[in-house]
Amino acid sequence: MSWQPNRQSDSTLQQQIVQWVTAQVERGDWAAGTKLPTQRQLAMQFGVNRSTVQQALEELKAMGVLEATVGSGVYVTRNSWHALLQQTQPNWQNYIETSLHKPNYHTIQLINEYEQRDDVIRLGTGELAPSLLPTEEMEASLRELSLQPKTLGYSSPQGKDELRAAICDYVKKRGIEVEPQNVCIVSGALQALQLIAVGLLEQGSIVFQEPTSYLNSVHPFQSVGMQMIGIQRDEQLAQTLSQRKRKKQAVFYAIPTLHNPTNYVWTSLEKKQLYEVCQAERIPIIEDDVYHELLFEDSLPPIKAMDSSGQVLYIGSVSKTLSPGLRIGWLIGPTTVIERLADIKMQTDYGSSAISQEIVLHWLRSGKYEKHLIRLRQQLQNRADFTERILQEKFRGVADWHKPKGGFYIWLKFHKPVIDKDFFLKLLQRRVLINPGYIYDLQDQHHIRLSYAYATYEELEEGLEILHECVMEATDIL
């Protein structure tokens, strides 16, 4: 919804809003029963005062286009003239409400939406800043690509052969010895999880993970009926896994290197323990390793490197390092599993972008990728240091954190439980966008995932100042 009223128009802002909303409804674009955003959100979207929105909504209610339900918001009317108009339309709202896939949390929908706006300071974004992306080098590499006619065609189910071979060479440096037949190219790590969800698990299967986890903020498993169980990485791990698993199929999802969102790095011992416990219980491990190239110091081998029995499904990607826009990642596992998941991928999107695959191949083979990583790590280290200095100045006394060992994030823990949806919205009103802890653990009101990877230095300074003000305010109220 990007429309805004025209301030040069002869009509008032209110009239324009009324006309625009009516048009959405008449065209069937806003179906009967659609819930409108709050007045505050609409005011921000339209770039007008809240009172203007309020008056427009009153008029629309008087016209019968909208209706209000006490305490629950404003909706497109389901009855009267509107219902007459829509008698011939499919009841889209009903279709949406009864369908299979969960919607994103509202907070995440807002994050996805506000990340598109230029006037917002993004303190939580899990993405490299435009200035950290090798745009010029990428343009140059497009000029170096020579395309084969076959390149433009459908790719093979597991992805481009040469790219899979290049990935085998690449992961060898992480101690992973595999053949191209063990690799499936995917459109980013999230798609790998989606394929595992529908291609390996049955309804009611258990997905073990750490209690605070990226997986709680997306729904590849939940949407197809898996049960998520948070589990501590401690000495009771073996016992807990064994008890809770009972007779069900299960997998363990882990991000052992630069965990999202906590940025924690597992020790070798912790990796070994998990592998052994899961081996004893015959529980496959999904090892999400998309951040490892961003460790400021040398990284330890992944769990996959100790996998002698095809127990670990390993996920890598260039989204956090080179360009999320390419949508290229890889999934490594036993041939039986990889062929199965590639078969489903063919039924899902007929493979990943061939041009994107060519580009990643070129970057891996030419050495550009590793050269870029060296520079990138240094830039992220500088940003981490800068951000931590601000934290030291402003947030000592109200929050704790660990010095980041790499990656994008500081898992900032406030002493008081102030980080709730209201707090998120209040910051958004001040044009600061955060990733609150509760999207990674529903109960959490103490954390935010602070990212030093996206905002500019000036924005980091300004955004953290605003964050500080809002935290102080919220703490005072408590």
Added chain:
Amino acid sequence: MSWQPNRQSDSTLQQQIVQWVTAQVERGDWAAGTKLPTQRQLAMQFGVNRSTVQQALEELKAMGVLEATVGSGVYVTRNSWHALLQQTQPNWQNYIETSLHKPNYHTIQLINEYEQRDDVIRLGTGELAPSLLPTEEMEASLRELSLQPKTLGYSSPQGKDELRAAICDYVKKRGIEVEPQNVCIVSGALQALQLIAVGLLEQGSIVFQEPTSYLNSVHPFQSVGMQMIGIQRDEQLAQTLSQRKRKKQAVFYAIPTLHNPTNYVWTSLEKKQLYEVCQAERIPIIEDDVYHELLFEDSLPPIKAMDSSGQVLYIGSVSKTLSPGLRIGWLIGPTTVIERLADIKMQTDYGSSAISQEIVLHWLRSGKYEKHLIRLRQQLQNRADFTERILQEKFRGVADWHKPKGGFYIWLKFHKPVIDKDFFLKLLQRRVLINPGYIYDLQDQHHIRLSYAYATYEELEEGLEILHECVMEATDIL
């Protein structure tokens, strides 16, 4: 599985095969219970005689690595030394068998696999031949692209704004008047169907379609529990839809222009009838319009052009015209629906390749796309004429067909029901790959989807000669 024994090696072919299979099993790459391909298929894959395969399999059975079940094939052993070895491995085969998503039909898996081989004549492929793809122009256009830093980042949920605007302009020529907010960029038409399946339908919903349909060869709806109902395009349509729908949610899937696989083109009256019936029953229509640019003569407006009430979800793509490797298509519908599906797309793969989107934008805006289409249609027309001449010469008396009005396909109907799985495999042994009618309608043993878009002229001639021989042989047996 691309391994072949080395004929220069000191070991015999049989020894090499035994060693290779054992290694697959020991590494856990072939899990216990995995079914092996047939001897014939293995012989083709390894490039050896069938007797060599047979001897190798016997040796592996004697070793206990494989076991045979009478009448059902050869499996990786589930017990004895092998089971001991695998006690610590996850039971992958069990995971796969109980998981949610349907595998592709075996015939389609074979098609996907053999389409990767250079020594096969592809008479069924739904894809432009490499020589018809504008490879050089594409390379040139890569050199013209200027990337913004933001291009390399994550895209917005609905896809790149400029591309959506360009698509609005493009479909306007088809009589479709929409705004960018009505458009969601997808990774090909198949992904659009996948999003609709999980984002709009509930389990047990009905998907109406013509009895013979592309949708029977892929499983976006079936895999999440929808019920597919084939329905004739005739005067009883209204009555049948109303009766069979009863209280369930339903959609109607149609390919009104150059239907896949029949290549049929609906008349304006047929489109109008379907629209009116579905409007009366409030059944949304999914209009798959990915072939319309390939009509040899001017095309009629799509159903979407008569849609005044947001009833039709319209799907377009560049996969059949410019490059399937780009993986770019679009879904057009009411904002409420598009926002919902874009939200799910964000949970599925975080958007389509940004570089692919840039390329399609460049081709649309620069006019290159339409220029390319003019040349392409002419080339397809020539291929259609050439192929039909061969059919006239060889197949009159054994088969019927309609003169193609565009696109890729001739829906070749043999008088005798000879097109079964055995026939498919027999042709494959002779290195000719077809798309048999039974993948589009399980009961069909009369048709093949003959594609004149992929094979070279020489291959078309040779392949059709072999097809003719096999058909005559099969007819004699009947």
